[in-house]
Amino acid sequence: MSNHKLIILGNEIKKGERAFLELEVAKLHTRNTIKVPVIVERGKKDGPTLLLMGGVHGDEVNGIAIVRNIIRKKYNKPFRGTIICIPVFNVFGFLNLRREFPDGRDLNRMFPGFSNGSLASQFAHRFTQEIAPIVDYVIDFHSGGADRSNYPQIRCVTSEKKSLELAKIFNAPYILNSEYISKSVRDTIRKLGKTILLFEGGKSNDLNQDVIDSGVTGALNVMKHLGFHEGEPEINAPSIVVPESKWLRAPSSGMFQLRVENGSRVTKKQILGEITDPYGSYEKKVVAPFDCYVFCVNTAPIVNKGDALFHVSIDS
Incomplete structure (x- = not known):
């Protein structure tokens, strides 16, 4: 990448500089301004973003803690x-x-957003205009919703060679093939010609x-592979790729x-869970329909018929 000016949110970040910026989103009903901290570290040599x-x-606090720990350990430098x-x-x-956002909307279904749309849509628009165009790679950290617990996994389109290569370098236990969802961060980043990995855990x-x-x-592995840091990625057992x-x-x-x-390999007819009534008259075992890997489990004490209980691989 050639020598160039790096301008983020109207601020020029020079080589070797650190900047603590704020993406102003909106005001609360109390008139307090909501600002999203954006922490930028630029190396002394040119390279990707x-x-x-x-x-x-x-x-989804695990993702917040992951990025926080990366900053704390100065891996982001x-x-x-x-x-x-x-x-x-x-x-x-x-x-x-x-x-959700205060307007009840899922922010990850509001991209690329509109300048005069809903609150979530305006935020998505600001990110799409100000941040997304200047990055080359993105790692988006998530957790399972409700009571569903995901075993650490990377989601990408496994037919995309560049994405799959980066996912293997990240080296989470599992790599799931996951198509792009309309109006998500992933889909917006893809349409800009960038590479994005989605971590779930x-x-x-x-x-x-x-x-x-x-x-x-995993993030540090990617940083080393892309040249942000020296050294080799720490690859343990190869990730298990789940195409379906x-x-x-x-x-x-x-x-x-x-x-x-969670995260284990199970065999056909192995008991995965049990559903009972409160009165001792009903018991229903949930068994594996085939040999598979289990990489998400429902931890809720009460479930309703049709609730998602286990996310499993379909072996080819």
């Missing part, structure tokens, strides 16, 4: 290129530990140290007890 972002959904960190993207949701409103460690190590997956759903309503460890 990487964006690390957490908290697109305000209750590159010797070449630029690393941008947005630990809490949806500040509104984080204030209330809720997934743990569940909402719950901090899991193993998940946080996996996210931090499905949800196993509750056959009935009742109290739900988990009988399998």
Whole structure:
């Protein structure tokens, strides 16, 4: 990448400089301004620009903790290129530990947004105009919604050679093929010709140290591979690539007890969980329909018929 001026949110960041910027979104009904901190570190040598972002959904605190730990360990300080960190993207949701924006909308379905749209749409538009065009790579950190707990995994379109290569370098336990969803951050970044990985780990409103460690190590692997830092990526066992997956759903309503460890390999007819009634007259075992990997489990004590219980691989 040639020598160039780097201007973010109207501020020029020179080589070797650090900047703490704020993306102003809107005002609360109290007239307090909501600002999203944007932390920029530019190396002394030219290179690509990487964006690390957490908290697109305000209750997915593992992603926020991952980006926070990266900053704390100074991994976001590159010797070449630029690393941008947005630990809490949806500040509104984080204030209330809720997934949505105050207008009830899912921010990750509002991109690229409109300047005169809803509150979430205006925020998405500002990001799309001001931040997205200057980055080359993005890692977006998420957790499972509601009571669903994801085993650490990277989601990308596995037929895209560049994305799959980067996902393998990240080296989360699983890589899931996941198509682009309209109006999401991923889809917007893709349409701009950039490369994005989506990390999933743990569940909402719950901090899991193993998940946080996996996210931090994976991000550092990517940084080394792309030349932000010297050294080789720390690759342990190769990631398990899952080209196709499905949800196993509750056959009935009742109290739900988990009988399998998340992230494990199971065999056909192995008991994964059990659904019971409160009165001792009903028990229904949930079994694996085929040999597969389990990489997301429902941890809710009560489930309704049709609820998603297990996300599993479909072996070819």
